[in-house]
Amino acid sequence: MKIKERIKSFLLAFLVFTTIYLVQQLWVEFPDELLSSLAFGQETDYVEESVISDFIQPEKYIIGFGGNNRGIMYYDEDHDLWNKGKEILKTVFQSKSLKIEEMTNEEIEESRKKRFIGYYFSNDIYTFVFSKIFDADASSPINESIKKVNSIYMYMDSLRDSFIVISDGNSFIKISGDKFRFEVIKSDIDIISKGVFTRAYTVTDLIDPDIKNDTYIPLEVKFNSPQIHVQEEIDVSNELVEKSIASLFFNRDLAYIRRIEESDGSIIYIDSQKTLKIHENGTLEFFKSVDANPEAGNLIMSLNNAIDFVDTHMGWPKDAYLYKVDEIEFENNKGFRFTFRYKLKGLPVISGEQAAKNSIELELVNNLVKSYRRHILEEFGSVTPKYKNMLSAYDVINENYGDLKAKYIKNNNINVDTILTEELDIQFKSVIENASLAIFDSSVEGSQYLKPVWIIDVAGYSYIFDAYDGYGENGGNPR
Amino acid sequence: MVRGGIIMAKKFLTMVLVLVAVGITSTIAYAGVGDTVPKQVVKVESQKVEKEVQINVNSENGIQTEGDVVLITIRGKKGVSVTFEVYLNTNVVIQEDVKTIESLVEAAKAEDYSLLLSEVVELEDSGIYPKELKLKKGLYKIVAIKQDGTNSFREVRYVLCKGIDDAARTLDNAKNAIISPVIETIKKLINNK
Numbered sequence: 140m141k142i143k144e145r146i147k148s149f150l151l152a153f154l155v156f157t158t159i160y161l162v163q164q165l166w167v168e169f170p171d172e173l174l175s176s177l178a179f180g181q182e183t184d185y186v187e188e189s190v191i192s193d194f195i196q197p198e199k200y201i202i203g204f205g206g207n208n209r210g211i212m213y214y215d216e217d218h219d220l221w222n223k224g225k226e227i228l229k230t231v232f233q234s235k236s237l238k239i240e241e242m243t244n245e246e247i248e249e250s251r252k253k254r255f256i257g258y259y260f261s262n263d264i265y266t267f268v269f270s271k272i273f274d275a276d277a278s279s280p281i282n283e284s285i286k287k288v289n290s291i292y293m294y295m296d297s298l299r300d301s302f303i304v305i306s307d308g309n310s311f312i313k314i315s316g317d318k319f320r321f322e323v324i325k326s327d328i329d330i331i332s333k334g335v336f337t338r339a340y341t342v343t344d345l346i347d348p349d350i351k352n353d354t355y356i357p358l359e360v361k362f363n364s365p366q367i368h369v370q371e372e373i374d375v376s377n378e379l380v381e382k383s384i385a386s387l388f389f390n391r392d393l394a395y396i397r398r399i400e401e402s403d404g405s406i407i408y409i410d411s412q413k414t415l416k417i418h419e420n421g422t423l424e425f426f427k428s429v430d431a432n433p434e435a436g437n438l439i440m441s442l443n444n445a446i447d448f449v450d451t452h453m454g455w456p457k458d459a460y461l462y463k464v465d466e467i468e469f470e471n472n473k474g475f476r477f478t479f480r481y482k483l484k485g486l487p488v489i490s491g492e493q494a495a496k497n498s499i500e501l502e503l504v505n506n507l508v509k510s511y512r513r514h515i516l517e518e519f520g521s522v523t524p525k526y527k528n529m530l531s532a533y534d535v536i537n538e539n540y541g542d543l544k545a546k547y548i549k550n551n552n553i554n555v556d557t558i559l560t561e562e563l564d565i566q567f568k569s570v571i572e573n574a575s576l577a578i579f580d581s582s583v584e585g586s587q588y589l590k591p592v593w594i595i596d597v598a599g600y601s602y603i604f605d606a607y608d609g610y611g612e613n614g615g616n617p618r
Numbered sequence: 619m620v621r622g623g624i625i626m627a628k629k630f631l632t633m634v635l636v637l638v639a640v641g642i643t644s645t646i647a648y649a650g651v652g653d654t655v656p657k658q659v660v661k662v663e664s665q666k667v668e669k670e671v672q673i674n675v676n677s678e679n680g681i682q683t684e685g686d687v688v689l690i691t692i693r694g695k696k697g698v699s700v701t702f703e704v705y706l707n708t709n710v711v712i713q714e715d716v717k718t719i720e721s722l723v724e725a726a727k728a729e730d731y732s733l734l735l736s737e738v739v740e741l742e743d744s745g746i747y748p749k750e751l752k753l754k755k756g757l758y759k760i761v762a763i764k765q766d767g768t769n770s771f772r773e774v775r776y777v778l779c780k781g782i783d784d785a786a787r788t789l790d791n792a793k794n795a796i797i798s799p800v801i802e803t804i805k806k807l808i809n810n811k
Binding site: 206207208338340344345346347348358359533536537540541544564 | 674676677678686687688689691693742743744745746748750
C-alpha cells in the first residue's frame with residue numbers, strides 16, 4: 140500500500156511541475172516565438188548574417204559565342220554564372236602582376252567578335268566596393284584606373300588571348316597578364332550555345348548599320364516570363380504582426396511607447412528618439428535621431444551597417460541586390476542612401492512610381508542608420524501564359540517607335556523645323572541606351588499580380604512596356 | 619628717284635591691303651548668305667540620293683558556317699511594301715579555304731536556286747524589317763523588291779554557308795562516341811588554339 144501511495148505522490152508532483160513548466164512556456168516564451176516565426180519565418184535568436192557580395196548581382200548577361208553569335212540572359216537559374224565569375228574576379232583583384240591598359244575603339248570593336256561573357260549591372264558600382272568584397276588591397280591598381288563599374292567582360296578565346304575588361308560605359312579597362320581560370324565558365328558557355336537561347340544584336344546591327352550604338356537587344360525571345368500573384372509582406376490589420384514588428388525597433392516594453400492609429404489605417408509608434416510608421420499599404424518607415432559628428436561617413440562601413448541593420452530588422456527578401464548608392468548630407472554631416480531592390484522569378488521587381496516602392500532604402504549618416512524604408516511584395520503563385528508569346532525588346536521598340544521618338548523630341552526640346560527627318564531618326568536611334576526585363580507592380584487598386592515588362596532607356600528616360608501586349612505603362616521616368 | 623620708288627611702293631601696298639580687305643569681307647558675307655538657305659531645300663536633295671530599299675546582313679564577308687544564324691534587315695521608307703525572298707543553291711562546290719564569294723555567285727546558274735521563303739512586308743515607323751535566318755550549307759540569294767506602280771526597285775545580297783568546321787565536327791563526333799581521355803585532349807587543343 141505504501142509503495143502505491145508513494146507512486147501516486149510522485150506522479151502528482153510530476154504533473155504539477157510539468158504544468159508549471161508548460162504554463163511558463165505558453166505565457167512567457169511561446170507567444171514571442173510564435174509571433175516572430177509567423178511574421179518572418181525565422182527563429183528569434185538566429186539572425187542570418189549577410190555580406191556585401193550577396194547584394195551585388197548583374198541585371199543581365201551577354202554571352203559571345205564567337206563572331207556575330209551572341210546570346211542574352213536576363214536571369215540565370217541553371218549555370219551560376221555570376222558566382223563562378225566572382226571566383227575569377229577575386230583572384231584578379233587580389234593579383235599583384237596585372238597589366239592594365241585602356242582599350243582603343245578598334246580594340247573594343249574587335250573584341251565583340253571573340254568568345255566572352257559580359258555581366259551588366261543596373262547602376263554604377265564603386266570599384267572599391269568590388270575590392271572590398273574580393274578582399275583585395277584598397278590600393279589595387281584596378282581602383283586607380285577606373286572609379287566606377289557598370290559592366291565586366293571576360294574574354295576567353297584561347298589561353299593566350301584571355302583577358303578581363305571593366306567598364307563604366309565610357310572607358311574600357313583591359314586587365315591581362317595573369318592566367319585566368321575560365322575553364323568552368325567556358326564549359327557553361329558551350330552548353331548554352333548548344334541549347335535554345337535568346338540571341339542579342341547591337342542596335343547598329345538590328346536597326347541601323349549607319350549609326351554607332353552598341354546596346355544589345357533581342358529580336359526574338361525564347362522564353363515566356365510569368366505573371367506573379369503577390370501579397371504585401373506586412374499585413375497592417377494583424378495586430379500581432381504589428382506589435383512584433385514594433386518590438387524589433389523599440390528594445391523595450393511597447394506599453395511605454397506612444398501608439399497612434401491614423402484614420403487611413405496607418406499605425407505610428409513614437410518615442411523621444413525613434414518613429415516607426417507602418418502604412419496601410421504595407422510600407423514601413425523608421426526614423427531615428429543621429430548624433431552629429433564632423434567625421435564623414437565611410438561608404439563601406441555604412442554599407443555594412445545598413446546590411447546588418449536589415450539583418451536584424453525583418454531580414455532580407457530572397458534575391459535582394461544593391462540597386463543604387465547616393466551621397467547625402469544631413470545637417471552638415473555626410474552620409475549615404477542605399478537603395479536595395481529584389482527579384483521575383485529571377486527578374487527585378489519595379490514600380491511605375493518614382494517613390495521607393497518595392498525596395499528597401501536606408502539613409503546612414505556618420506555610419507549610423509537615420510532612416511529605413513521598406514516595401515516588399517511576397518509571391519504566393521505564378522501563371523505563365525501558354526497561348527501567346529512574349530514580345531522582344533525589339534518588338535516593343537518597333538511598336539512604339541513613333542511614340543518614343545515623339546517623347547525624345549519633347550524631352551530634348553528639339554525644333555523639328557530645323558532638323559532633317561533622317562538626321563532626327565539617326566539621333567533617336569543612337570540614344571537607345573538599354574533594354575531590360577523586369578516584373579512590374581502597376582499599383583492599381585486591388586491588383587494582386589505583377590507582370591513582366593520591358594524597360595527601354597532612351598536619352599536618360601526609362602519607358603516601361605507590357606511584355607505581352609507592348610502597351611506603355613508610364614510616360615517615361617528620368618533615370 | 620629713290621623717293622619716288624618709296625611712294626610707288628606705299629601706293630602698291632595700300633592697293634594690296636584694300637584688295638585683301640574687300641576679299642575677306644565679301645567671303646564672310648557670302649558664307650553668311652549661305653547659312654540662310656532654307657533647310658527644306660537640303661532635305662529634298664538628300665532624299666533624292668536615298669536608296670528605295672536596302673538589305674543588310676550581319677556577316678562580315680558574306681561567308682558563314684553551317685548552323686550560324688544571320689540577321690537580315692530590310693530598310694526603306696516608312697509604310698513601304700516590300701517583297702522579301704530567300705533562295706538557296708545547294709549545287710555549289712565550296713572550297714574549304716574560300717575567301718570571297720564573287721566567283722561562286724558568277725558561276726551559279728539561276729535554275730539552281732530554290733525558293734526558301736517569300737514574304738510581303740510593310741515597313742513600319744522605324745523603316746526596318748529584321749529576320750533571323752539559320753543557315754545550311756549552300757549559297758543564299760536574298761532579294762528585296764519594292765514595286766512602285768510600273769517601276770520596280772530590286773536589291774540582292776548573297777551569303778555563302780560553307781558547312782560546319784572540321785574541328786567542331788570532330789569534337790561533336792567524339793563527344794557522341796566513346797568517352798575517352800582523347801576527347802579532353804582534343805578539347806584542350808581546340809580551346810587553346
